[in-house]
Amino acid sequence: MALSWTDEVPGWLASEGSSERFGARLVRRRVEQEVENEIGGRILRGEISAARQVTLSVVDDALAFEVHELRTDPLPSDAA
Secondary structure (H helix, E strand, O other), X not given: XXXXXXXHHHHHHHOOOOEOOOEOXXXXXXXXXXXXXXXXXXXXXXXXXXXXXXXXXXXXOEEEEEEEEOOXXXXXXXXX
């Protein structure tokens, strides 16, 4: 499985903030709840496998998951 995200995802995840007392634990908890749990559930349901590309984006102030077949064909030699 390959995972990528759009530019707004890190800021959206970090918008939960951090605190002097708890540091970045709030951000870590949000990543766990919003990303890890969702991907884990989709793996268990068979929606995501090793041959999938998952792209995260933010739509209507919520995390959106787009799942595609992972590109396995080589890039053309002039693409490098």
